[in-house]
Amino acid sequence: MNLALRDVRHNLGRFLLTCLGLSLLLGVVLSMIGIYRGLVDEALTLVRAPGADLWVVESGTRGPFAESSRIPGDTRDAVARLAGVAAAGALTFQSVEAAHRGRTLRLYVVGYEPGRPGEPKRLAAGRPITRSHYEMLADRRAGLEIGERVRLGRDSYEVVGLTEGIVASGGDPVVHLTLKDSQRLQFELDPPAARRELARGARPAGLDTVNAVVARMLPGVPAVGVEAEAARWKHLGALTQEDQEGLLLKSVVEKARRQIGLFTGILLAVSAVVIALILYTLTMDKVKAIATLKLIGAPDRTIVALIVQQALAMGIIGWSAGTLLILLAKDHFPRRLLLLPEDALMLGVAVLVLCVAASGLGVRLALKVDPATALGG
Structure with missing residues (x-):
C-alpha cells in the first residue's frame, strides 16, 4: 500500500490546488528563462545577418x-x-x-x-x-x-x-x-x-x-x-565578428540577464517556500495517523518516504503543467520566447532538489511526533 497516494486521495482538492499554483510559478520561471534566451537570440540575429567577418566603425x-x-x-x-x-x-x-x-x-x-x-x-x-x-x-x-x-x-x-x-x-x-x-x-x-x-x-x-x-x-x-x-x-575602429557579438551581449543584454536571473531566483525561492508550507500543513493534519504508524511499529523511513514522495509528486506535476502551459502560450508573448529542452530539464532537476529540501520541514515535524499521541482524545 502506498501511503503517499492514499493521503493524496484523502486531500485531493488541496493537493491539486497546490500543484496548480506551483505550475503557474514554475511556468513564469520557465518563461523568464525563455525570454532571456529569446533576447540573446534576437540581439545576435541582427549582428549575424550580414554574414560579416569584420566590422569597421568610427x-x-x-x-x-x-x-x-x-x-x-x-x-x-x-x-x-x-x-x-x-x-x-x-x-x-x-x-x-x-x-x-x-x-x-x-x-x-x-x-x-x-x-x-x-x-x-x-x-x-x-x-x-x-x-x-x-x-x-x-x-x-x-x-x-x-x-x-x-x-x-x-x-x-x-x-x-x-x-x-x-x-x-x-x-x-x-x-x-x-x-x-x-x-x-x-x-x-x-x-x-x-x-x-x-x-x-x-x-x-x-x-x-x-x-x-x-x-x-x-x-x-x-x-x-x-x-x-x-x-x-x-x-578607424575595427571589430571582428566574435568581438562584435561579445560586445553586444555585454553592453546590451547584460543588465537584462541580471534582472531576469534575480527574478528567477526569487520565484524559485517562493516555490520552495510554498511547497514547504503545504507539506508542513499536510503533515500537521495527519499527526495522529503518523503517531498510529509509529505505535504499530512502522519505521521512520516509511514516514519520511510518505512526505518526500508527496513533495516530489507536487514538483513533477507542477513542472509538467507549467511547461505545457508555456508551450501553449509562448506564441502570444510580446517578446520572443526561445524554449530549449535542456533549460526545461535543468529546471526540472532544480525543482526536484527544491522539493526534497522543502520536505525537510514536514519530515522534521513527523519525526518528532510522539507515538502516545495516537492514544489521546
Missing part, C-alpha cells in the same frame, strides 16, 4: 550597436582595398516610428547596398529590392504585407519582400532600405531646419555618411590581422 567608438558611430561613406572603398578583404559593404542603422493603418509602428531601419555584404540572405516571401529608391523589405513581425506602402520620414516605401526572424535587440522588427534611402531618412534635414542652418551660416552636412562598414575576408585570411591594419593605417 575610431574610438564601439558602434554601431553599443554606441553611436558615423564614418564617411567612401570608407567602404578604403576597407575593400585592404589586403585580405574579399568584399565590403556600408550599412546604416536607426530606430523610427511610423503611423500606419491607425497604429504606430516602431521599426529598426537597416540601410544596405544591394549586391554587397549586409544584404539579407534569405527572403520568406516576395523579391529583393531592385530599384534604388522607395522599396523596402520588412520582417513578418512588423505585420506588413507585400504591396503595402509605409511612410517613413517624407517618403513612402513599398514592401516588396518579407524576411523572417530579423529583429533588433529591443525586439523591434527590422526593415531594410537601400543605403541611399536610409541615408536620406537618417541624415537629411527637414526644409525648415535646413533653412535655419543656412541662415546661421552653417554648411549642411553631406548625406554620404554611414554607421558601419562590414567586410568579408578571403578564405584563410584571419580577420584579426585586417582589424589591426584598419586601425593603424586608416585610423
Whole structure:
C-alpha cells in the first residue's frame, strides 16, 4: 500500500490546488528563462545577418550597436582595398516610428547596398529590392504585407519582400532600405531646419555618411590581422565578428540577464517556500495517523518516504503543467520566447532538489511526533 497516494486521495482538492499554483510559478520561471534566451537570440540575429567577418566603425567608438558611430561613406572603398578583404559593404542603422493603418509602428531601419555584404540572405516571401529608391523589405513581425506602402520620414516605401526572424535587440522588427534611402531618412534635414542652418551660416552636412562598414575576408585570411591594419593605417575602429557579438551581449543584454536571473531566483525561492508550507500543513493534519504508524511499529523511513514522495509528486506535476502551459502560450508573448529542452530539464532537476529540501520541514515535524499521541482524545 502506498501511503503517499492514499493521503493524496484523502486531500485531493488541496493537493491539486497546490500543484496548480506551483505550475503557474514554475511556468513564469520557465518563461523568464525563455525570454532571456529569446533576447540573446534576437540581439545576435541582427549582428549575424550580414554574414560579416569584420566590422569597421568610427575610431574610438564601439558602434554601431553599443554606441553611436558615423564614418564617411567612401570608407567602404578604403576597407575593400585592404589586403585580405574579399568584399565590403556600408550599412546604416536607426530606430523610427511610423503611423500606419491607425497604429504606430516602431521599426529598426537597416540601410544596405544591394549586391554587397549586409544584404539579407534569405527572403520568406516576395523579391529583393531592385530599384534604388522607395522599396523596402520588412520582417513578418512588423505585420506588413507585400504591396503595402509605409511612410517613413517624407517618403513612402513599398514592401516588396518579407524576411523572417530579423529583429533588433529591443525586439523591434527590422526593415531594410537601400543605403541611399536610409541615408536620406537618417541624415537629411527637414526644409525648415535646413533653412535655419543656412541662415546661421552653417554648411549642411553631406548625406554620404554611414554607421558601419562590414567586410568579408578571403578564405584563410584571419580577420584579426585586417582589424589591426584598419586601425593603424586608416585610423578607424575595427571589430571582428566574435568581438562584435561579445560586445553586444555585454553592453546590451547584460543588465537584462541580471534582472531576469534575480527574478528567477526569487520565484524559485517562493516555490520552495510554498511547497514547504503545504507539506508542513499536510503533515500537521495527519499527526495522529503518523503517531498510529509509529505505535504499530512502522519505521521512520516509511514516514519520511510518505512526505518526500508527496513533495516530489507536487514538483513533477507542477513542472509538467507549467511547461505545457508555456508551450501553449509562448506564441502570444510580446517578446520572443526561445524554449530549449535542456533549460526545461535543468529546471526540472532544480525543482526536484527544491522539493526534497522543502520536505525537510514536514519530515522534521513527523519525526518528532510522539507515538502516545495516537492514544489521546
